[in-house]
Amino acid sequence: MEWTRGRILGRGSTATVYAATRHNSNEILAVKSSELHRSEFLKREAKILSSLSSPYVIGYRGSETKRESNGVVTYNLLMEYAPYGTLTDAAAKNGGGLEEATIVKYTRDILRGLEYIHSRGVAHCDVKGSNVVVGEKGEAKIADFGCAKRVDPEVDSEAVMGTPAFMAPEVARGEKQGRKSDIWAVGCTVIEMATESPPWTEASSGESPVSVLYRVGYSGEAPELPCLLTEEAKDFLEKCFKREAKERWTATQLLNHPFLITKPNTEPVSGFVSSSPTSVIDQTFWSSVDEEEETEELQEDPRNLDRSNMWACHSERIGRLRCVGGLDGSRLDMEGGGWITVRVSCEGTMIGGSHEENILEVGGL
Numbered sequence: 001m002e003w004t005r006g007r008i009l010g011r012g013s014t015a016t017v018y019a020a021t022r023h024n025s026n027e028i029l030a031v032k033s034s035e036l037h038r039s040e041f042l043k044r045e046a047k048i049l050s051s052l053s054s055p056y057v058i059g060y061r062g063s064e065t066k067r068e069s070n071g072v073v074t075y076n077l078l079m080e081y082a083p084y085g086t087l088t089d090a091a092a093k094n095g096g097g098l099e100e101a102t103i104v105k106y107t108r109d110i111l112r113g114l115e116y117i118h119s120r121g122v123a124h125c126d127v128k129g130s131n132v133v134v135g136e137k138g139e140a141k142i143a144d145f146g147c148a149k150r151v152d153p154e155v156d157s158e159a160v161m162g163t164p165a166f167m168a169p170e171v172a173r174g175e176k177q178g179r180k181s182d183i184w185a186v187g188c189t190v191i192e193m194a195t196e197s198p199p200w201t202e203a204s205s206g207e208s209p210v211s212v213l214y215r216v217g218y219s220g221e222a223p224e225l226p227c228l229l230t231e232e233a234k235d236f237l238e239k240c241f242k243r244e245a246k247e248r249w250t251a252t253q254l255l256n257h258p259f260l261i262t263k264p265n266t267e268p269v270s271g272f273v274s275s276s277p278t279s280v281i282d283q284t285f286w287s288s289v290d291e292e293e294e295t296e297e298l299q300e301d302p303r304n305l306d307r308s309n310m311w312a313c314h315s316e317r318i319g320r321l322r323c324v325g326g327l328d329g330s331r332l333d334m335e336g337g338g339w340i341t342v343r344v345s346c347e348g349t350m351i352g353g354s355h356e357e358n359i360l361e362v363g364g365l
């Protein structure tokens with residue numbers, strides 16, 4: 001297929017997404033590119049996306065390698081272009097979060113997408129606002145299948161991946177990841193839409209990403225429910241946040257929850273985001289994540305002693321988080337959803353990544 005690369009729409013941990021124009025038809029595409037020798041995740045994503053077709057999943061348009069004018073060989077995943085940005089952008093644009101009727105509409109679309117992909121034996125494994133884009137007709141479409149995997153049958157020992165603030169307890173503990181962990185992430189995405197921030201990231205808490213991983217995995221807590229939400233919404237979230245994966249509702253069950261069925265199918269105002277943003281991902285804060293610093297920090301504060309001891313007990317299971325490559329600066333963005341995707345191996349080995357410097361290793365499981 002002939003196409004011409006345009007402006008950058010977003011940059012993630014593994015690839016860059018560009019707008020592009022398809023020759024002959026003038027159709028606008030989104031093209032996700034990475035250098036060929038670093039394209040393992042992108043190829044995986046293309047393979048999964050090519051097997052899916054739903055109005056609530058970003059459309060696959062092809063994949064190819066290309067020699068660029070500078071001689072670099074790239075791998076390119078061609079997709080349907082979603083003109084209205086991500087749900088993270090929508091929440092930010094609205095200033096402090098979306099109205100409940102809009103949240104209902106997008107949640108319904110996400111669950112329709114998940115119901116479909118789950119029925120096809122695929123788990124997304126990185127559901128979050130910045131991975132859901134808004135299509136031409138205002139519908140939410142699940143994108144970024146870079147962490148997705150086939151889950152029929154579910155294999156407990158397989159690598160787990162995703163974004164810490166959106167991880168289900170069993171994922172944070174590195175045990176298993178599948179359809180039910182996508183449902184936990186839907187709950188986190190509802191919180192993100194309602195408050196403009198992912199769960200566990202209250203500005204006042206000052207918690208590091210590692211202690212958030214610990215909290216999710218071992219504390220027995222569920223994310224705090226935004227007080228502004230209706231009782232129906234809170235009940236819906238409780239069904240998503242069952243700590244036991246088997247008790248969590250399925251996408252089909254949630255689509256029949258009163259939170260989603262008693263409201264009209266509100267259409268969001270189109271054109272609310274004029275252009276798809278650049279990256280919402282800020283990897284740099286992870287450079288502050290260092291096991292020694294983390295332990296020291298926990299031990300300094302007597303209130304953290306218990307957590308420090310428990311950290312030691314569970315450190316083998318959570319494993320050691322370290323930056324693989326040189327990230328410069330160290331900024332902890334706990335408010336703005338600056339969580340990066342981590343690729344986690346149950347065996348403690350790093351799963352080959354296309355951009356090593358942006359990938360974290362969680363080992364020792």
Ligand SMILES: Nc1ncnc2c1ncn2[C@@H]1O[C@H](COP(=O)(O)OP(=O)(O)OP(=O)(O)O)[C@@H](O)[C@H]1O
Pocket residue numbers: 009010011012013014015016017030032058079080081082083085086130131133143144145146276277278279280281341
């Ligand atoms: N089909 C699309 N249409 C419009 N914009 C898109 C599309 N796909 C992605 N984007 C934009 O590009 C950004 C990065 O895309 P994506 O999340 O797929 O990349 P990634 O490298 O996998 O990121 P991550 O580090 O979150 O895994 C998105 O947040 C979004 O802003």
